[in-house]
Amino acid sequence: MMLQIENLHAQIGENEILRGVNLEVAAGEVHAIMGPNGSGKSTLANVLAGHEAYDITGTVLFEGEDLLALSPEDRAAAGVFLAFQHPVEIPGVGNLYFLRTALNSVRRQRGLGELDVMGFLALARERMKLVEMDESFMSRSVNEDFSGGEKKRNEILQMTVLEPKLAILDETDSGLDIDALRIVAGGVNALRGPDRALVVITHHQRLLDYIVPDQVHVMAGGRIVRSGDKHLALELEAHGYADLGQEVASDRSASVGATP
Amino acid sequence: MTTVTPTATTAPTATVAELLSHLRFPTSGPGPAWLTQARHRSAEWATMRGFPTLKDEDWRYTRLGPLLDVPFERAEAGADHRISSSTIEALTIDAESTRLVFINGFFAPELSSMTEVPDGVTVTNLASVLAEGGAGLEPFFSHPFGEHDHAFTALNTCLFEDGAFIHLPAGSLVTAPIELVFLSEAQGSPVVSNPHSLILAGPGSRVAVIETYAGNTGAITCTNTVTQVVLEEGAQVEHYKVQDEPDTGFHLALLDVRQGPESRFSSGSVALGSKIARNEVRVRLEGEGAEAAIDSLYLPCADQHHDNPILIEHAAPRCTSRQLYKGIADERGHGVFNGRIIVWPGAQGTDASQTNKNLLLSDHAEIDTRPRLEIFTDDVKCTHGAAVGALDEEALFYLRSRGVPHEAARALLTYAFAREVLDLIPSESLRTHVDTLVADQLLTDHDATGARSDE
Numbered sequence: 231m232m233l234q235i236e237n238l239h240a241q242i243g244e245n246e247i248l249r250g251v252n253l254e255v256a257a258g259e260v261h262a263i264m265g266p267n268g269s270g271k272s273t274l275a276n277v278l279a280g281h282e283a284y285d286i287t288g289t290v291l292f293e294g295e296d297l298l299a300l301s302p303e304d305r306a307a308a309g310v311f312l313a314f315q316h317p318v319e320i321p322g323v324g325n326l327y328f329l330r331t332a333l334n335s336v337r338r339q340r341g342l343g344e345l346d347v348m349g350f351l352a353l354a355r356e357r358m359k360l361v362e363m364d365e366s367f368m369s370r371s372v373n374e375d376f377s378g379g380e381k382k383r384n385e386i387l388q389m390t391v392l393e394p395k396l397a398i399l400d401e402t403d404s405g406l407d408i409d410a411l412r413i414v415a416g417g418v419n420a421l422r423g424p425d426r427a428l429v430v431i432t433h434h435q436r437l438l439d440y441i442v443p444d445q446v447h448v449m450a451g452g453r454i455v456r457s458g459d460k461h462l463a464l465e466l467e468a469h470g471y472a473d474l475g476q477e478v479a480s481d482r483s484a485s486v487g488a489t490p
Numbered sequence: 491m492t493t494v495t496p497t498a499t500t501a502p503t504a505t506v507a508e509l510l511s512h513l514r515f516p517t518s519g520p521g522p523a524w525l526t527q528a529r530h531r532s533a534e535w536a537t538m539r540g541f542p543t544l545k546d547e548d549w550r551y552t553r554l555g556p557l558l559d560v561p562f563e564r565a566e567a568g569a570d571h572r573i574s575s576s577t578i579e580a581l582t583i584d585a586e587s588t589r590l591v592f593i594n595g596f597f598a599p600e601l602s603s604m605t606e607v608p609d610g611v612t613v614t615n616l617a618s619v620l621a622e623g624g625a626g627l628e629p630f631f632s633h634p635f636g637e638h639d640h641a642f643t644a645l646n647t648c649l650f651e652d653g654a655f656i657h658l659p660a661g662s663l664v665t666a667p668i669e670l671v672f673l674s675e676a677q678g679s680p681v682v683s684n685p686h687s688l689i690l691a692g693p694g695s696r697v698a699v700i701e702t703y704a705g706n707t708g709a710i711t712c713t714n715t716v717t718q719v720v721l722e723e724g725a726q727v728e729h730y731k732v733q734d735e736p737d738t739g740f741h742l743a744l745l746d747v748r749q750g751p752e753s754r755f756s757s758g759s760v761a762l763g764s765k766i767a768r769n770e771v772r773v774r775l776e777g778e779g780a781e782a783a784i785d786s787l788y789l790p791c792a793d794q795h796h797d798n799p800i801l802i803e804h805a806a807p808r809c810t811s812r813q814l815y816k817g818i819a820d821e822r823g824h825g826v827f828n829g830r831i832i833v834w835p836g837a838q839g840t841d842a843s844q845t846n847k848n849l850l851l852s853d854h855a856e857i858d859t860r861p862r863l864e865i866f867t868d869d870v871k872c873t874h875g876a877a878v879g880a881l882d883e884e885a886l887f888y889l890r891s892r893g894v895p896h897e898a899a900r901a902l903l904t905y906a907f908a909r910e911v912l913d914l915i916p917s918e919s920l921r922t923h924v925d926t927l928v929a930d931q932l933l934t935d936h937d938a939t940g941a942r943s944d945e
Contacts, residue, residue, distance in 0.1 A: 279891045306893035318888045322906025328889070331902070336893035371906075388892060 232257045232427045233396055238288035240277050247273045249452035258424040262438055262463060263431045265449035266471045271431045272315055275400040279312035280305050307339030309395030313385040313402050319373040326368035333391055357390040361417045378405040386417040398429045403437040415440030435467035504558050506537045506641055513564040515648055521620045528631040529648045536644035551826040551858050552768050552797045557740045562682040562712055565594035569675045570601060581671050581702050583923045588613055589669040595651045595683035610659040613668055617652040630688055630718055642742050646684045646716045653687035658695035667698035667917060674705030674713055674739060682712040691725035698728040705736045712740040721753035728756050730920060735763040737794060744770045751777030758915055760924050761788040761796045762931055768797040775809035782811045787911040789931055790823030797826040808839040816911050817848040818904060819855035826858045833865040844874035849907050901933040
């Protein structure tokens, strides 16, 4: 199993956001996570990437190793990648330099040799073509004054350069028009393979037309309340999350009841 | 019960009179009679005035005790032979350019290199000009202490031995930057030097000047330097200063600028060295349509103190001034921005901006920032702003989530903060030089120069 999450809880201060998440993702699989705003989807993504703002209990194994014990950079080296919902702007750090620093850091930690500038440029150009990104983006600062769609494409570019084993896409489709969505999905699909897995967090069924999931999960109230195959996404698209009300309510009471 | 004030904490620091006598003032140097008189007048003035204290508005952040307790000796000429040409080479920005080297304030011709300059242009040492009478220079030695009141500029007038003299007649252009290297050299006794330089740009002339201050590691030196720049109508002067003195030394500087109509002055600086450094800039926009741009990067770390007083006076209509000061304080470093813009009556159409941004990298570091505007006329556009912050945690997480190790990510973001000021340096060779110095200080195991070469 590539990723095993067991009874994962996360809170900031008194605010418990994840309330016992269980999830297993095998290599080669695509999992979609859907659910209403505030259900904990982005928190789950951030916790997996190593954000330090949370108090965490539970177990997360990545290829059998304790993921929660690793620093964010060690997780990246191990092969975990998060495409952020809101990529941060970093004035003064060149996009291309950042990408090369990241790739060489990861390669060093994976025991591979660093790529020289020419080798790196060849790789970067190829991957930029994949996400239809103009080279002029490379001389700009990381995400600075990028449009929403450009930021998302930049995330996918980083992903295709770093070649993670497990990629988590946090609402990468939100705010994208249909052409941008097609480009982003193309980048994601190029990375798919029997050794890699994908967790796609989304509000919309339409992304799943391009990236077809093996399993769909619904998160509500900090837990996964329903799982099914790709048809679950269509059902949610048709009926919304209103039908989940009962399950969410009972889950909450169960979780409260379990806490002394 | 009686309260006893411990005398150790109020140990007597030297008075101006004691210092002058210790430094054997007056010395009977060559020079015109008016200069001897000016030196005496400023000695009297400084003695009466005394050293600045924390009660002086412009000195409230700089404690002079550690400086005034040091038994400085007057620098002697002839330390040149202790300086190797490789020391000078390391401080050289462009090997082809004209370079004047001063050791402890004395001109060192054999370490300097002169290149062809256009007809009528003078690039030499000030003492040689004064030895020939220094015709027309008298006003430059009355005004700095006459109008700008603190003891150190007056002491500079009393004690200066030499400095650079650059004069450009109307319409002359000097394309390659002129490098002025001021080296402090002390073996054993603490040494004080007082360089004084004049840059006089005639109507429509153009020149670039780079001042570098450095010294031997561990030396206890005090550099009390004054540079005066005068731009006549339409002149353009690009000035840059690298302050990289030993972190055991003291650096007190005044850059005093007067601008005529439609002239353009820019000055950038980077402060890396000294235990206590005070880098004062005063610009007076006296002619209509003059423009000034002052940028600075100060990087106090360990126990360093970097004070940056700046005064820009808009004294004529339609002048523009811009300031960008950025500070990065680490460990127990202390950075100060004390900026003031005065818009005098009649300076309508003034466009002035003042920005100070600071990064605090340690809980023990300190930043004081004090942007001030004083406006005595209508129809002006003035903006100012100051900010002090820590590294952006979300940006740090973003870099780490891509595999960049924590320390390298911190270094990368710190360097990125400095870069806005470095990018303003117009000359590529100078930018590369300063970039390397800054990267050496900010980045330990990180290849910073690569940050630029990729682009």
